Amino acid sequence: MAVVTLKKIVKYYDETLAVRGIDLEIADKEFLVLVGPSGCGKTTTLRMIAGLEDISDGEILIGDTVVNDVPPKDRNIAMVFQNYALYPHMSVHQNMSFGLKLKRVARSEIDRRVQEAARILDIEPLLDRKPKQLSGGQRQRVAMGRAIVRDPAVFLFDEPLSNLDAKLRVQMRTEIKKIHQKVRTTTVYVTHDQVEAMTLADRVVVMNHGVIEQVDTPQQLYHNPRTKFVAGFIGSPAMNMIPASLLDSGSGLKLDLGAGVQLQVPAERTAQYRPHVGKARLLLGLRPEHLTDTASLSQAGGVAEGQTFSPIIDVSEPMGMETLVYFQLQGITVCGKASPDVEAPSGKPMQLTAKLQNMHLIDDESGLVL
Ligand SMILES: Nc1ncnc2c1ncn2[C@@H]1O[C@H](COP(=O)(O)OP(=O)(O)O)[C@@H](O)[C@H]1O
Ligand SMILES: [Mg+2]
Incomplete structure (x- = not known):
């Protein structure tokens, strides 16, 4: 068990600056996910x-020890990669015990650990099989088993589910979460998939171009993104970002979205947003679920607490649980979520309610959420 600390970590590959001074503290027993687009x-x-990988500048600590110059085998970590790299000629048991044998751990202890890991991973009946006799998901478990038997201070995962098909990926995601709840080893998990990040993590680190944009719980990231990048990266369908100008109407603030659409800003945001009246390059950030059809809102007895307008729907996509509706505003495609019971024919107007109590105001110039 260990805390992992990164202090001002920089990485150059020749002239390429891959990591630009990262500070991060990973708590003992925490499941931390690094997420971001490819190459970040x-x-x-x-x-x-x-x-x-050598560190160009900064310090990494595992527990209280600075490990910059400690070789991988002495760091007490175990890594699980995208390609599991199992030895094809060895059985599952041998694959899992190989590392311990090299370390000259006693045979009885090796057996105990392999049995324990097999039990946690639910692969006890597979111990005598060779990798080629296993499904992708089972191989994935063996790769994790190999990490678990070493009883490391820290687990490191790099896109471990990328090779699995979509259904298995979702299953294994749940499995990994369960396993972490059992073994409680400090874990750093890398993925480009924001859903995987949100579902697994205690805290998520959103990276972009070698810097950390935000470190937060999944809930906080979703509801209180601090930057435009995070707002757009987390959530699917993505948050709408509509060019807007902020007006002082005398009776509070209004957002002008162009095309004759003006929405009243909730009173509780007035003080916060007033300094930005008249500023250029503002964006209204609004998630699709906060732009819903007025008809079903009023049916549900929920007074339409929000601002309504009636765009012409270009396309509607019935998803079963909800229907996604798309329309154009200032040349931007905007997505709303309508009730599946409401008709949403293309080419016809639909009255939508914007729940601006959930809005974000984004400064497109600085990339910050205001
Ligand atoms: N061995 C390497 N040599 C040179 N550049 C590299 C090397 N590995 C990664 N990079 C570059 O560093 C940046 C970060 O890469 P990486 O950490 O692999 O991103 P990610 O895992 O987020 O997709 C990218 O611009 C990538 O091209
Ligand atoms: Mg990668």
Whole structure:
């Protein structure tokens, strides 16, 4: 069990600046997920923690020890990669025990640990099989088993589910969460998939171009993104971002979205937003679920607490639980979520309610949520 601390970590590959001074503290027993688009520096960061990559500047601590110059095998970490790298000629048991044998752990202890890991992973009947006799999901478990038997201070995962098909990925996601609840080992998990990040993590680190945009719980990231990047990256369908100007109407503030659409800003936001009246390049950030059809809102007895307008719907997509509706505003495609019971024919207007108590006001110039 261990705390992992990153202090001002920088990584250059020749001239490429891959990681630009990251500060991060990973708590003991925490499940921390690094998420971000391809090339943002996730794998590099993980490999520096593992000791597989030199650090250009800064310090990494595992527990109280600075490990910058400690070789990977002495860092007490275990890493699970995207390709599981199992030995094809060895049985599951041998694959899991190999590392311990090299460390000259006693045979009875090896057996105890392998049995225990097999029990946690629910692969006890597979111990005598070879990797080629296993499904993708089972191989994934063996790769995790190999990490668990080492009883490391820290687990490092790099996109471990990327090779699995969509259904299995969702299953294994739940499995990994269960396993962490059992073993409680400090875990750093890398993925480009924001849903995977949100479902697994105690805290999520959103990375972009080698910097950390935000570190927060999944709930906080979703409801209180601090930057435009995080607002757009977390959530699917993505948050709408509509160019807007902020007006002081005398009776509070209004958002002008163009095309004759003006929405009243909730009174409780007036003080917060007033300094931005008249500013150029503002965006209204509003998630699709906060732009819903007025008809079903009033049916549900919920007084339409929000602002209504009636765009012409271009396309509607019935999803079963809800229907996504798309329309154009100032050349931008905007997505709303309507009740599945409401008709949403393309080419016809639909009255929508914008729940601006959930709005975000984004400064497109600084990229910050105001
Ligand atoms: N061995 C390497 N040599 C040179 N550049 C690299 C190397 N590994 C990664 N990079 C570069 O560093 C940046 C971060 O890469 P990486 O950490 O692999 O991103 P991610 O895992 O988030 O997709 C990218 O611009 C990538 O091209
Ligand atoms: Mg990567």
